[in-house]
Amino acid sequence: MNKNFIWRFVKKLANLNFSIFVLSLIAFFCICGSIIEQDKSLSYYQINYPHYYLFILFLGFDHIFRTFYFALILIVFILSLITCTFSTQLPSLRNARRWKFLYSSCISKTSDYLLKNDSNSKYFFTSIVYSLMRINFFVFYKNNSLYSYKGLYGRVAPIFVHFSIIAVLLGSIVSFLFSFVVQEIVPQGEVFHLKNIINAGFYSYLPDDLVFRVDNFYINYNTNGSVKQFFSSLSLYIHNYIILHEQLIYVNKPLRFFSVTLYQTDWQIDVARINCGVNSNIQKKFFKVNINGQNCWLLNIPISKDNNIFFVVFNLDNNVLVCSSSGLILQEVNLTEKFYINNIAFTINSIVPSTGLQIKVDPGIVLVYFGFFIMIFSTFTSYISYSQVWIYINVKSLSFMGSTNRALLFFEQDMIYLNNIYSYHLLSRFKRINTLLV
Structure with missing residues (x-):
């Protein structure tokens, strides 16, 4: 009785119609995950999907590729491919060799x-x-x-296709369980640990012995003033011992250290260090705003009880605009240049930028790449x-x-x-x- 039940279950898993049904479910959820933006804040879904955001959050469509039911469907499809391979494809190959x-x-x-x-x-x-x-x-x-x-190699191709799909799906499940993503905004010259977790698998582990330092950050601009590329020079320490000194990363050229990958993702202007008066040194943070469709950063300094001045910076290559509280441009100054407002001497000693980094550990990516490599190989083999x-x-x-x-x-x-x-x-x-x- 038990053997008959197991055999019927195996035949059901290996059934082509059942496999197509499971594959259709995977395709449906992938389409939903492509249409609905993933890993956004609650307010984002409330604004963009005011009538459906509760439904989206309840079913986990805001992080559909990391839900338990999506992983369960992948596991069922993997079992279906395995049973089909061993119950149909391999016997067919043996029969072809007879x-x-x-x-x-x-x-x-x-x-x-x-x-x-x-x-x-x-x-x-x-x-x-x-x-x-x-x-x-x-x-x-x-x-x-x-x-x-x-x-005969042409008869082996379907088996390789099955194994390649299994490798890709297993890689996705491993990523779901063991990967994590961290995002950091780090000022130039600062040291940072991995702490700002965006998402993490159930069995992921953050290496607490890794320490990074942003040695330098700079930007290359186009002739029209737009950003061409931005660069970060990083150092890596393990247990306070330097392992990697000043590797330059930029967009599409990450830093890879074993399973840890650091991507350059963003940048911003962080703070300005200003000398005010005779012996007063202050450090003020910039705030990002949009003026006439152009991003810029500004900070305000009170010079009297009812009067403020604003420093406006459009990019790291431009000079600093000094504006009144009404928006009137008072003057344009360079770094380390002394200027006076209400008989008070000001000097902008430095402007400190921050680099946006994404740190990712994904052990399943190797399986995914291996699966696609086997799939490409089996595609050529299938033409035999x-x-x-x-x-x-x-x-x-x-x-x-x-x-x-x-x-x-x-x-x-x-x-x-x-x-x-x-x-x-x-x-x-x-x-x-x-x-x-x-």
Whole structure:
């Protein structure tokens, strides 16, 4: 009873319709995850989906690829592929490797590609064997019957496809359980640990012995003033010992250290260090605003009870605009340049930028890449045609039958080559025999 239940369960898992249904569910959830923005704040969904945000949050559509039911569907699909591979694909491969000898009584009933040559008894068995081997067929013989095939690797391709999909899905599950993403905004010259977690798997582990330092940050601009590229120079320490000193990263060139990857993602202007008056040094934080569609950073300094001045910076290469509280530009100054407001001396000693970094650990990415590599390899392998040839030889005739699973024109071309090689080899043997008889 238990064996019958297990066997019915395995057959259900390996069923093609069931696999297509599970794959359709995966495709549906992937489409939902592509349409609905992932990992946003509650206010984002309330603003953009005012009538559906409760439904989205309840079903976990805001982080659909990290939900338990999506992982469960992937596991079911993996089991379906595994059972199909071992119950259908591997037996089919073993069956393709078996020797299938046919005889004259059954050749005409099973023919996909049929050719029958009638001749006298002077057909030479070794000639046809030699001809088949010349066009890369494997040849087997039993009781005046020949069986040959080539292109068995084409029958292996579906198995590789299954294993590649399994590797990709397993990589996704490993990422779901063990990966984490950290985002940090770090001022130039500061040291930071991994602490601002964006998302993390149930079994992920943050390495607490890693310490990073932002040694330098700078920006390259285009001629029109837009940002061309921004760079961060980083140092890596483990247990207070420097491991990596000043590796430069930028967008599309991350820092990789074993399983940890640091990406350059953003930047901002953080603080200004200002000398005010005779012996007063202050440090004020900039705030990002948008003026006429252009991003800029500003800070305010009170110079009296009812009056403030504002410092405005558009990028790190520009000078600093000094504005009144009404928005009037008072003057434009350079760094370290002394200027006066209400007889008070000011000097902007430095402007400190911050770099935006994303730190990611994803152990499943190796499995995903490996799975796609196998899939690409199996795609090329699947174009190999699996061809079979049966030949039955008796005293008065040679009966021939061939079949292929694809590329019929190439198979017919192979058969033409076979006939030419066979005829040439046979004719050569006749000439040698005649020469010996003479």
